[in-house]
Amino acid sequence: MEPEDSRLTGQVGGYVIEGAAAQQHTEQRAEIATRSTGDEAPATHAEARLLTQVERMLAEEPTWKDRVRTIEIHLSESPCPSCAGLLLLLRSKFPSSTVRLALLQWGQRHQGKYPTDPSDIPRLKGSYRVIGP
Ligand SMILES: [Zn+2]
Numbered sequence: 001m002e003p004e005d006s007r008l009t010g011q012v013g014g015y016v017i018e019g020a021a022a023q024q025h026t027e028q029r030a031e032i033a034t035r036s037t038g039d040e041a042p043a044t045h046a047e048a049r050l051l052t053q054v055e056r057m058l059a060e061e062p063t064w065k066d067r068v069r070t071i072e073i074h075l076s077e078s079p080c081p082s083c084a085g086l087l088l089l090l091r092s093k094f095p096s097s098t099v100r101l102a103l104l105q106w107g108q109r110h111q112g113k114y115p116t117d118p119s120d121i122p123r124l125k126g127s128y129r130v131i132g133p
Contacts, residue, residue, distance in 0.1 A: 027069065030057075040113060042082035046075070051086045058093060065094050071128075075106040078132055080114035084124060091127040104128035 034049035042048065050073070058065055071094060079087055091102055104124060109132075110116045124130050 042080055042114060045080065045083050047079055047083035047086050047090075051090045054090055054093065066098055068094050069098065069100050071099060071102040073104045073128075075104070075132075077108055077110035078106045078116040079120070079124075080110060080112075081117045081120060082114065084117065084120035087124060088127055102128045104130050104132075106132035109133050 032050055032053050034046040034053065036045050036049075071091070073087065087104065094102075121130065
């Protein structure tokens with residue numbers, strides 16, 4: 001169990017799928033799937049887990065960030081205020097000169113205890129192509 005996995009619900013926060021080593025120099029897709037564990041604290045939200053995983057991958061291979069061309073983040077719901085800040089931090093870890101597309105998409109507006117702050121959406125639009133209600 002990773003430190004950020006939930007002790008309360010017992011749920012695991014995420015995993016990484018990486019493609020097999022290429023024979024030739026081609027673009028590879030790294031998929032990172034994270035999910036909230038059902039705890040309320042923003043630190044357990046899927047976005048926080050994604051940032052933790054990306055930071056782990058960057059620590060293992062610092063030059064990886066220069067090879068990333070596309071960032072696609074798909075959320076079931078729009079980010080809470082804490083996660084909006086984390087998504088901006090995540091985007092800042094990759095150089096704008098090499099990233100062709102940074103896409104942030106969600107299915108519905110997050111309500112709940114920490115609803116999405118409408119003022120965060122223009123901030124996110126400054127760093128991502130945002131698609132969502
Ligand atoms: Zn959140």
